[in-house]
Amino acid sequence: MKYALLITAAALATTAQAGGFFSEMESNDTLALANDVGTFDAPGGSLLIEGVMDVGDVDWFSFTLADTASFSVFALFSSSDSDGLMQVVTEAGDVIAFDDDSGIDLMPAIQLADLSAGTYFVGISGFGDVDSSSVDTDELADGHFDTGEPHAETFGYKLNIGFTIVPAPGSLALCGIGGVMIARRKR
Template sequence: MRTAAIALFGLLAIAGTASASIYAEVPDAGELPGTAQSVTGAGALTGITGSVTAGDADMFRIRISNPAAFSAAATGIQGDTTLYLFNLDGTGIAKNDDISGSNFESLLPVGAAQYAGLPAGDYLLAIGGFAYQPFSVAVPSLLSEAVFDANVFTGVQSPQNAGPVLSWFQLVTGPSSGNYEITLTGAEFIPAPSSAALLGLGGLLAARRRR
């Protein structure tokens, strides 16, 4: 019995270690600050996996514990991803669409001026497929309303509009649905409310009920 318990504990420990560093989207992350999925857990966050459909992007609230070491690299969505980093209020920080003229996957590299000197804390990381872009107006009608210039494809871009993202728009149809994987450095899970705090609350409720 004791041996079984130890073996079970060992299995749980292994499972916890294996799954702790990669966050899997469940079920679909929204694409605006109010509907972004919080990546809660504990410890270093080394990746996020998920999927988008056409006319869809995913936004995650992550903790950048070391901005000087932060990086995000995306693969998937039929070989053409775009990565965006926003402040919690939805204002843009940085975007990369294509790694190069022949590699359409995305990289926000370590040390970019847009984020390497930011304070550690929580930020919004978004991913979309081909030509699905964030806009700083609720109903886009002009390319100049995009948070980031949609006609710049390589390099780490700064925003062209200071306003927060209020909508997304598919500019051109193309391969824009599929699975993706984002590899991260300098990031951590956002701590969930501690179980001790929840137990404390449960104890308080139980105590009140007994009276």
Template sequence: MKMPRLGQKTTKSRDFICDRVRLCRLDRLGVWGGAACAEFAVNLETYWALDRLGASFTRDIVSCNTPSVRRADMKYALITTAIAAFSTAASAGAFFNEVEDNNTIAMANDVGTFDIPGGSVAIDGTIGSGDVDWFSFTLNNTASLSFFAGFASSGGADGIMQVVSSTGDVLAFDDDSGVGFMPAIQLENLNAGTYYIGFSGFGDVDDSSVLSDELADGLGHQEDFGYKISVGFTIVPAPGAMALMGMGGILITRRRR
């Protein structure tokens, strides 16, 4: 079906739009919104439009029992919430605000599950004297990760960070490998599973925790500042999945011939 471009002359194609530019929708029970809309149906929550030159439509855009779209809200094309269903927030890049109490692994804030091809999450939080913040994430496939903490270190703020496995093994620790007193960690080939990020102040635990598996608990530091942690995921498909993807590519190539 060839869809008409917005801004052209009205089309009489009954597959897409009627000649009065009348949009229609189904109600929650899947019933037609009205007889006048029997030419086109779309489950629609939000929609915008501009003409070819970028100017707002002057005509009314009407949907059965749906208020007309205000001209100030119109954008370049017709958009439906169905398009958003093709993306996952976590994979596309998400923002997470720390929620207390997350001072132990058992109380860790879950920031999401990540799959092929990867993604990122930005965490916004604060720590005070004697405080530690824990976050968890899950990988569905083997992944390489980078962790970077940022905060206003000009005032002497100094943080530390740990990455811990689901069994409590401290996989990595850093104090200030980033800019100033900012911790940064990079890990490769982490297997699928659940992992934890611990963020605390200098004086809590140190690099010996990688051998001892001592977890940050907030004790022993007097730091008090806001911070942001950026986590980037590059996820590698399992060999079997790679083989299937390759077969799919072969099939596509054959179809194009």
């Protein structure tokens, strides 16, 4: 019981959760121009991103994890025959995940466990821009085929993103101490 109260105090003491709804803002076609959707701290949160895919378009979003997290994203497209793909990339430009069709119809979905604290990018583009080999080559989606032609996919999309963050035992203890100190100060 006492332990549970400490965790509650710790949760109240941490920064406000990012989350909710985000609408894409062009241009967001490179990692440097990525739309920042916020920082996620324990216990995590969820986020709905809404955007539009045009011919030759690629949309990049960045987020920051305050602690180790499990992460999931699945895409919903405005048309069941739309074919998009996604990548997840570290701040250093390492492509750590690619998916084409793991979701509904031709829609991509990615789940990653034990993502370290740090900043990451999620990119969405049209089929044919990059493929699964990009996890090895670190080729980033750029809206174009290798021939230089733009991809032809056009659709509206929603990205449903979820984070679950369990602080490491050390940081949880520190948060607990912070919560107790705040509680004492109020008396």
